[in-house]
Amino acid sequence: xxxxxxxxxxxxxxxxxxxxxxxxxxxxxxxxxxxxxxxxxxxxxxxxxxxxxxxxxxxxxxxxxxxxxxxxxxxxxxxxxxxxxxxxxxxxxxxxxxxxxxxxxxxxxxxxxxxxxxxxxxxxxxxxxxxxxxxxxxxxxxxxxxxxxxxxxxxxxxxxxxxxxxxxxxxxxxxxxxxxxxxxxxxxxxxxxxxxxxxxxxxxxxxxxxxxxxxxxxxxxxxxxxxxxxxxxxxxxxxxxxxxxxxxxxxxxxxxxxxxxxxxxxxxxxxxx
Amino acid sequence: xxxxxxxxxxxxxxxxxxxxxxxxxxxxxxxxxxxxxxxxxxxxxxxxxxxxxxxxxxxxxxxxxxxxxxxxxxxxxxxxxxxxxxxxxxxxxxxxxxxxxxxxxxxxxxxxxxxxxxxxxxxxxxxxxxxxxxxxxxxxxxxxxxxxxxxxxxxxxxxxxxxxxxxxxxxxxxxxxxxxxxxxxxxxxxxxxxxxxxxxxxxxxxxxxxxxxxxxxxxxxxxxxxxxxxxxxxxxxxxxxxxxxxxxxxxxxxxxxxxxxxxxxxxxxxxxxxxx
Numbered sequence: 001x002x003x004x005x006x007x008x009x010x011x012x013x014x015x016x017x018x019x020x021x022x023x024x025x026x027x028x029x030x031x032x033x034x035x036x037x038x039x040x041x042x043x044x045x046x047x048x049x050x051x052x053x054x055x056x057x058x059x060x061x062x063x064x065x066x067x068x069x070x071x072x073x074x075x076x077x078x079x080x081x082x083x084x085x086x087x088x089x090x091x092x093x094x095x096x097x098x099x100x101x102x103x104x105x106x107x108x109x110x111x112x113x114x115x116x117x118x119x120x121x122x123x124x125x126x127x128x129x130x131x132x133x134x135x136x137x138x139x140x141x142x143x144x145x146x147x148x149x150x151x152x153x154x155x156x157x158x159x160x161x162x163x164x165x166x167x168x169x170x171x172x173x174x175x176x177x178x179x180x181x182x183x184x185x186x187x188x189x190x191x192x193x194x195x196x197x198x199x200x201x202x203x204x205x206x207x208x209x210x211x212x213x214x215x216x217x218x219x220x221x222x223x224x225x226x227x228x229x230x231x232x233x234x235x236x237x238x239x240x241x242x243x244x245x246x247x248x249x250x251x252x253x254x255x256x257x258x259x260x261x262x263x264x265x266x267x268x269x270x271x272x273x
Numbered sequence: 274x275x276x277x278x279x280x281x282x283x284x285x286x287x288x289x290x291x292x293x294x295x296x297x298x299x300x301x302x303x304x305x306x307x308x309x310x311x312x313x314x315x316x317x318x319x320x321x322x323x324x325x326x327x328x329x330x331x332x333x334x335x336x337x338x339x340x341x342x343x344x345x346x347x348x349x350x351x352x353x354x355x356x357x358x359x360x361x362x363x364x365x366x367x368x369x370x371x372x373x374x375x376x377x378x379x380x381x382x383x384x385x386x387x388x389x390x391x392x393x394x395x396x397x398x399x400x401x402x403x404x405x406x407x408x409x410x411x412x413x414x415x416x417x418x419x420x421x422x423x424x425x426x427x428x429x430x431x432x433x434x435x436x437x438x439x440x441x442x443x444x445x446x447x448x449x450x451x452x453x454x455x456x457x458x459x460x461x462x463x464x465x466x467x468x469x470x471x472x473x474x475x476x477x478x479x480x481x482x483x484x485x486x487x488x489x490x491x492x493x494x495x496x497x498x499x500x501x502x503x504x505x506x507x508x509x510x511x512x513x514x515x516x517x518x519x520x521x522x523x524x525x526x527x528x529x530x531x532x533x534x535x536x537x538x539x540x541x542x543x544x545x546x547x548x549x
Contacts, residue, residue: 053469057476060491064482067341191315199326207334217333 022124025117029125034132036099044133047095051088051141055081056148058207068212073238081145082162082233083206085138086226089166090173090201092133094193096126097177104185113271123264127174134170138163150237158236161246165233168253173197175260182267205230225252295392302399307406309373320366321411324358325418331481332422343485347512351424355415356507357480359436360500362411363443364471370404371451371464378459384549393546397456397538401448408444412437427514435515435523439507442527447471449534456541480504502526 037044059076066076073079103109112122142162152158176197180189203217204226213221221227232249235241310317332351339350347353377383386396416424416433426432455464477491478500487495495501506522513519
């Protein structure tokens with residue numbers, strides 16, 4: 001029996017045992033999150049397919065609403081496409097909460113918490129991932145929308161608010177999803193995450209403009225901050241791009257995102273209890 | 274080898290005697306299907322609440338759309354939307370029943386039933402009967418909840434009964450088709466995966482707006498979609514009153530679908546038995 005010569009060892013990398021910065025740890029977690037799309041496409045695909053279907057189906061089924069006197073556009077897809085993008089982006093954010101639940105249930109989250117990475121990176125990293133997912137959703141739904149007849153009024157200026165609104169709602173969805181995930185720590189939170197987002201968006205100017213609504217929905221939609229977010233997203237596709245249509249949505253997104261992020265951070269801190 | 278034969282004459286007094294008629298076995302399976310829904314309300318509540326949520330939204334959001342050209346003469350969008358809500362609820366509810374059947378296949382309970390000296394068809398028929406009872410309950414529930422909000426059924430009590438019959442038959446038809454999938458795949462995930470297909474079928478129909486208001490590709494899709502005709506039959510009972518044409522579409526169409534669906538389900542059961 002002959003003894004083979006040992007293979008030459010690969011050079012050992014120096015282990016960096018220092019505490020990584022928030023940025024480096026966050027980017028690492030964001031990359032893991034994006035890779036998750038490839039590894040578990042079934043978890044991300046619904047947030048891509050459903051908004052595409054919704055944009056097409058709603059604009060076909062509810063085409064007649066464009067014939068209501070004074071309706072701001074004659075293309076129903078222009079009205080429903082931004083709604084579909086917001087739903088898709090919101091669900092992309094909420095999906096981060098679902099991924100966190102999976103990690104908590106498998107015990108991976110405990111290992112993340114024991115790592116010497118800054119605690120805030122556990123929120124910032126998935127947030128970056130959610131923004132990436134929202135970008136993909138917005139681009140895809142908008143492309144399909146244009147194929148199905150959506151037309152902008154102000155060129156690139158119409159697209160920017162749509163992306164801003166999508167990214168903002170993804171951030172809010174991430175904070176909400178993570179906050180609930182940290183509190184429930186199991187899949188019971190999933191339905192609550194999705195339902196609250198769905199109901200919040202639909203109790204706004206989602207299906208028709210405020211002046212068309214009657215009764216209780218008009219009252220609720222008028223004070224619902226998502227009405228401003230939808231107005232932000234729709235400008236340039238429905239009506240003109242203007243500061244008047246912008247500031248309310250931006251303020252709503254900043255406030256909702258800040259609140260949900262605070263909710264997530266508090267939940268993360270309570271995980272130690 | 275000794276064969277063990279149950280001798281009912283030695284059953285102690287007071288102990289229930291095993292009833293072995295096909296009807297009794299089918300009834301037991303139906304009861305089990307209904308009890309499963311009752312014990313797990315989180316599975317069935319969405320199919321009760323979501324149609325009501327959408328109808329509440331629609332009644333406020335689309336109240337002015339009833340004046341656009343092509344819309345039938347209705348007193349309110351609520352009257353118009355009832356049929357769509359019933360069909361939506363029944364379609365989604367039927368997935369729940371079929372998923373439970375697929376779960377039975379997955380966890381081996383279905384095979385134990387097949388191994389027991391019970392009626393084969395009763396396993397499926399019992400499950401479908403449970404789904405029918407739920408469909409009838411859903412339809413009644415929607416009508417009762419919406420009556421105080423101004424719902425008016427022009428067909429009167431007979432029209433309301435026809436609506437319940439239609440919802441029941443639709444539950445049988447969709448439940449049978451979904452059960453076929455459950456028996457064939459034996460996977461609850463696969464059955465739930467069919468949910469988006471039902472969603473698509475519903476939205477590309479006249480469930481929420483009349484076909485006359487649709488254009489192009491959507492109008493063509495709705496024209497070829499049998500759900501459109503079913504919904505329109507049910508809707509006519511609500512907004513126009515009791516007519517033979519409305520009854521035919523509301524009752525006969527789901528009945529024909531049910532015959533086809535049940536035949537498919539029994540055929541898939543026979544194939545599964547032959548393969549095992």
